[in-house]
Amino acid sequence: MLTNNPVIFFGIITLLAVSIHLYLWARLVRSTTRRGKGRAIGALLIFGLGVVGVVGFMVTRTVGVDAWLLAWAGYVWIALMFYLLLSLLVLEIPRAALSLWWRRSKKRTAVAGPTAVTPTAALVATPRAEAPAMTAAEEQPGGPGTPAFPPELDNPGRRLFLARACALAACGAAAGFVGYGMSTAFGDLRTIRVTVPIKGLDPRLSGFRIAAVSDLHFGAFLHRELADRIVTLINREQADMVTILGDLADGTVAEIGHAAEPLRHLRSRQGTFFVTGNHDYSSGADEWVEHVSELGMRPLLNERVEIASGGAAFDLAGVNDLMAPMYDHQGPDFTAALGGRDPARPVVLLAHQPVQVHSAVEHQVDLQLSGHTHGGQTVPFDRLVGLQQPVLAGLAKMGPTSIFVTRGAGFFGPPIRAGIPPEIAIVELQPRP
Secondary structure, rough: OHOOHHHHHHHHHHHHHHHHHHHHHHHHHHOOOOOOHHHHHHHHHHHHHHHHHHHHHHHHHHHHHHHHHHHHHHHHHHHHHHHHHHHHHHHHHHHHHHHHHHHHHHHHHHOOOOOOOOOHHHHHHOOOOOOOOHHHHHHHOOOOOOOOOHHOOHHHHHHHHHHHHHHHHHHHHHHHHHHHHHHOOOOOOEEEEEEEEEEOOOOOOOOOOEEOOOOEEEEEOOOOOHHHHHHHHHHHOOOOOOOOOOOEEOOHHHHHHHHEEEEEEEEOOOOEEEEOOHHHHOOOHHHHHHHHHHEEEEEOOOOOEEEOOOEEEEEEEEEEOOOHHHOOOOOOHHHHHEOOOOOOOEEEEOOOOOOHHHHHHHHHOOEEEEOHHHOOOOOOHHHHHHOOOOOEEEEEEOEEEEEOOOOOOOOOOOOOOOOOOOOEEEEEEEOOO
């Protein structure tokens, strides 16, 4: 993939950012101001915000939470930037329609010209006398004192008013969406419940409940308070097992490890299991695997364990994330995790990315639990995430394999979740008739 090359990746990001900011400058500054100091200040403001956004994105992707102030400034502006872009593009439609109506109105007025004389009136007219010279006002189309075009159809002031109205509407819409998205992102966690029929599941395991949480993204925005809320919600459910499905952190253990400390208080009958996500590798996967082990979790790195309860059992397997080889780690190994098992016993697979379900189908996995997508994180950009992953959120069926994708408890990048609140999930297993 081209984006695996950091120079190309950040080059594409910079080019995209420059293009968007040029458009924002054209619509928010050039179209709404006259030449002078105001236009210059507006241009400098757009330029400065663009630099903050690009530098904030690049630095936080490589430095981590040490740049928390820059992360807040950069990512909040990125959120506003995208919603400004979207709002202005939507407003281009009525703006263009009104401009077209104005031009056609001008054309109709010009074609109409002076009031025409009927043929009948010409026949009965008195002998023509030499007419006095017409004044400049009388030469205008429409009669004496009438300008060439009505001022409302050919008025730079009216065009300036339209540009400012569109800019103000776009700014209001963007601020509203971002404010709503931020309140949702830092708001209450929903608890999603889903029942999954499993072929061959022993009836003694009927009602076995798995708490699934993913994408906590401890870092510049999310800290210990999120971990406390997750522990409270999950422990209240008294689940049989807890699974953490990757992307635990955006920062090293030394920087942000303290935020995960409350997770040692997670309680369930079978314990807590962990698989890696792509952000865990960019944050130092070896240290995080060691740290979660110290917190009482069991990492599943291309391996499986037997889960026994009430005299019955099923297999629980976990595979590494697809991005692991980029960071000189072993990638997902389904053969190591699933090979040699008893095919008559059901298996539940923990895999960070939903796209890994294609390999799960080949290995006859009964249920895959995943995260990664954040459910799209914020509308309407969630549709773009759906182009990459086979399942965006919720329960789906892929051949013999069921897959459940949680929307995650945190977020990455802009601190917004407009229309897609954070969640934990309770997955209940039932025998398939």
